Amino acid sequence: MAQVRLADGTVYSAWEEVVQCLAALDVALVALPLHEDHHLAELLARDVLDSGAKQAVVAALSSHCHTLKQSTGYQWHDLLVLHPGTPLLHGLLKEYGQLHTHRDDEALYVLSGECLFGILTPEGDQIEVNVQVGEYLRIPAGSEHWFSVTASLALKAMRYFKTADGWVAEHSYGRTR
Secondary structure (H helix, E strand, O other): OOEEEOOOOOEEOOHHHHHHHHHOOOOEEEEOOOOOOHHHHHHHHOOOOOHHHHHHHHHHOHHHHHHHHHHHOOOEEEEEEEOOOOOOHHHHHHHHOOOEEOOOOEEEEEEEEEEEEEEEOOOOOEEEEEEEOOEEEEEOOOOOEEEEEOOOOOEEEEEEEOOOOOOOOEEOOOOOO
16 A cells, blocks of 8 residues: 655555545545456566567556546556666666656556655655555646655556656756655
Protein backbone atom coordinates (compact mmCIF):
# COMPACT_ATOMS: atom_id res chain seq x y z
CA MET A 1 0.00 0.00 0.00
CA ALA A 2 1.17 3.52 -0.79
CA GLN A 3 2.89 5.59 1.86
CA VAL A 4 3.48 9.32 2.20
CA ARG A 5 6.43 10.84 4.07
CA LEU A 6 6.13 14.53 4.95
CA ALA A 7 9.07 16.93 5.17
CA ASP A 8 9.00 16.69 8.98
CA GLY A 9 9.42 12.90 8.83
CA THR A 10 5.78 12.02 9.55
CA VAL A 11 4.74 8.89 7.66
CA TYR A 12 1.18 8.08 6.65
CA SER A 13 0.43 4.52 5.61
CA ALA A 14 -3.32 4.23 6.21
CA TRP A 15 -5.00 4.41 2.79
CA GLU A 16 -7.47 7.15 3.75
CA GLU A 17 -4.72 9.33 5.23
CA VAL A 18 -2.49 8.90 2.19
CA VAL A 19 -5.31 9.76 -0.23
CA GLN A 20 -6.35 12.78 1.85
CA CYS A 21 -2.79 14.09 2.13
CA LEU A 22 -2.30 13.85 -1.64
CA ALA A 23 -5.73 15.31 -2.44
CA ALA A 24 -4.67 18.50 -0.63
CA LEU A 25 -2.11 18.90 -3.46
CA ASP A 26 -4.64 17.93 -6.17
CA VAL A 27 -2.78 14.64 -6.58
CA ALA A 28 -5.03 11.63 -7.08
CA LEU A 29 -4.24 8.14 -5.83
CA VAL A 30 -6.62 5.32 -6.73
CA ALA A 31 -6.43 1.61 -5.94
CA LEU A 32 -6.88 -0.34 -9.19
CA PRO A 33 -6.00 -3.94 -8.40
CA LEU A 34 -4.82 -5.94 -11.39
CA HIS A 35 -7.33 -8.53 -12.53
CA GLU A 36 -6.43 -12.19 -12.18
CA ASP A 37 -4.72 -13.15 -15.43
CA HIS A 38 -2.06 -15.87 -15.40
CA HIS A 39 -0.52 -14.78 -18.72
CA LEU A 40 -0.32 -11.12 -17.61
CA ALA A 41 1.25 -12.16 -14.30
CA GLU A 42 3.84 -14.24 -16.17
CA LEU A 43 4.71 -11.30 -18.44
CA LEU A 44 4.98 -8.87 -15.53
CA ALA A 45 7.34 -11.26 -13.72
CA ARG A 46 9.91 -10.98 -16.53
CA ASP A 47 12.67 -8.38 -16.34
CA VAL A 48 12.82 -7.79 -20.08
CA LEU A 49 9.84 -7.58 -22.42
CA ASP A 50 10.22 -7.73 -26.19
CA SER A 51 7.81 -5.73 -28.34
CA GLY A 52 5.35 -8.66 -28.57
CA ALA A 53 5.28 -9.07 -24.79
CA LYS A 54 4.78 -5.32 -24.34
CA GLN A 55 1.87 -5.40 -26.78
CA ALA A 56 0.36 -8.33 -24.85
CA VAL A 57 0.57 -6.39 -21.56
CA VAL A 58 -1.04 -3.32 -23.13
CA ALA A 59 -3.75 -5.52 -24.71
CA ALA A 60 -4.48 -7.13 -21.33
CA LEU A 61 -5.07 -3.64 -19.93
CA SER A 62 -7.04 -2.31 -22.90
CA SER A 63 -10.36 -1.99 -21.04
CA HIS A 64 -8.61 -0.07 -18.26
CA CYS A 65 -6.89 2.19 -20.81
CA HIS A 66 -10.20 2.82 -22.58
CA THR A 67 -11.95 3.72 -19.32
CA LEU A 68 -9.19 6.16 -18.35
CA LYS A 69 -9.23 7.76 -21.78
CA GLN A 70 -12.97 8.33 -21.54
CA SER A 71 -12.94 9.66 -17.98
CA THR A 72 -9.79 11.81 -18.14
CA GLY A 73 -9.24 12.77 -21.75
CA TYR A 74 -5.95 10.89 -21.96
CA GLN A 75 -5.19 10.11 -25.59
CA TRP A 76 -1.76 8.55 -25.34
CA HIS A 77 -0.23 5.81 -23.21
CA ASP A 78 2.86 3.67 -23.10
CA LEU A 79 4.34 0.87 -21.05
CA LEU A 80 7.34 1.86 -18.97
CA VAL A 81 9.67 -1.08 -18.30
CA LEU A 82 12.69 -0.48 -16.08
CA HIS A 83 15.04 -3.13 -14.67
CA PRO A 84 18.69 -3.23 -13.58
CA GLY A 85 19.80 -4.03 -17.16
CA THR A 86 17.88 -1.19 -18.82
CA PRO A 87 20.29 0.70 -21.09
CA LEU A 88 21.14 4.12 -19.64
CA LEU A 89 18.97 3.40 -16.55
CA HIS A 90 21.08 5.48 -14.18
CA GLY A 91 21.07 8.43 -16.58
CA LEU A 92 17.28 8.25 -16.86
CA LEU A 93 16.92 8.05 -13.09
CA LYS A 94 19.28 11.00 -12.67
CA GLU A 95 17.25 13.08 -15.15
CA TYR A 96 13.84 12.23 -13.68
CA GLY A 97 15.24 12.42 -10.15
CA GLN A 98 15.67 16.18 -10.64
CA LEU A 99 12.79 18.51 -9.93
CA HIS A 100 10.69 19.01 -13.03
CA THR A 101 7.19 19.67 -14.29
CA HIS A 102 5.19 18.51 -17.29
CA ARG A 103 2.78 20.43 -19.51
CA ASP A 104 0.41 17.53 -19.02
CA ASP A 105 -0.67 15.48 -16.01
CA GLU A 106 1.72 12.71 -15.08
CA ALA A 107 -0.44 9.64 -14.62
CA LEU A 108 1.10 6.29 -13.79
CA TYR A 109 -0.47 2.89 -13.08
CA VAL A 110 2.02 0.56 -11.37
CA LEU A 111 1.86 -3.01 -12.67
CA SER A 112 4.95 -4.47 -10.97
CA GLY A 113 7.64 -3.11 -8.70
CA GLU A 114 7.22 0.21 -6.95
CA CYS A 115 8.31 3.79 -7.42
CA LEU A 116 8.83 7.02 -5.55
CA PHE A 117 7.63 10.51 -6.34
CA GLY A 118 8.70 13.63 -4.49
CA ILE A 119 6.13 16.40 -4.82
CA LEU A 120 6.69 20.00 -3.76
CA THR A 121 3.95 21.68 -1.77
CA PRO A 122 2.98 25.33 -2.42
CA GLU A 123 5.00 26.19 0.72
CA GLY A 124 8.13 24.64 -0.82
CA ASP A 125 8.16 21.55 1.40
CA GLN A 126 8.48 18.14 -0.16
CA ILE A 127 6.39 15.05 0.38
CA GLU A 128 7.55 11.65 -0.80
CA VAL A 129 5.05 9.10 -2.10
CA ASN A 130 5.82 5.39 -2.45
CA VAL A 131 3.46 3.98 -5.13
CA GLN A 132 3.00 0.22 -5.33
CA VAL A 133 1.42 -2.45 -7.54
CA GLY A 134 -2.22 -1.83 -8.37
CA GLU A 135 -2.08 1.88 -7.61
CA TYR A 136 -2.76 4.71 -10.05
CA LEU A 137 -1.25 8.13 -9.30
CA ARG A 138 -2.04 11.38 -11.13
CA ILE A 139 0.09 14.47 -10.56
CA PRO A 140 -1.45 17.58 -12.15
CA ALA A 141 0.31 19.43 -14.95
CA GLY A 142 2.71 22.06 -13.69
CA SER A 143 3.34 20.41 -10.30
CA GLU A 144 7.03 20.32 -9.39
CA HIS A 145 8.10 16.78 -8.63
CA TRP A 146 10.77 14.13 -9.10
CA PHE A 147 10.55 10.40 -9.83
CA SER A 148 12.65 7.35 -8.98
CA VAL A 149 12.38 3.62 -8.60
CA THR A 150 13.12 1.84 -5.35
CA ALA A 151 16.30 -0.15 -4.64
CA SER A 152 15.17 -3.08 -6.81
CA LEU A 153 15.52 -0.79 -9.85
CA ALA A 154 12.51 -2.63 -11.33
CA LEU A 155 9.21 -1.14 -12.43
CA LYS A 156 6.54 -1.80 -15.00
CA ALA A 157 3.87 0.84 -15.29
CA MET A 158 1.43 2.31 -17.77
CA ARG A 159 1.88 6.05 -18.33
CA TYR A 160 -0.98 8.18 -19.59
CA PHE A 161 -0.96 11.64 -21.19
CA LYS A 162 -3.31 13.90 -23.09
CA THR A 163 -0.66 14.61 -25.73
CA ALA A 164 2.15 12.46 -27.07
CA ASP A 165 4.79 14.89 -25.83
CA GLY A 166 3.12 15.54 -22.47
CA TRP A 167 5.71 13.35 -20.76
CA VAL A 168 8.62 15.64 -21.66
CA ALA A 169 10.16 16.96 -18.46
CA GLU A 170 10.66 20.70 -18.04
CA HIS A 171 13.41 20.89 -15.44
CA SER A 172 13.34 23.30 -12.53
CA TYR A 173 17.00 24.24 -12.86
CA GLY A 174 18.50 25.82 -9.80
CA ARG A 175 16.05 24.02 -7.52
CA THR A 176 17.07 20.80 -5.85
CA ARG A 177 15.13 18.08 -4.23
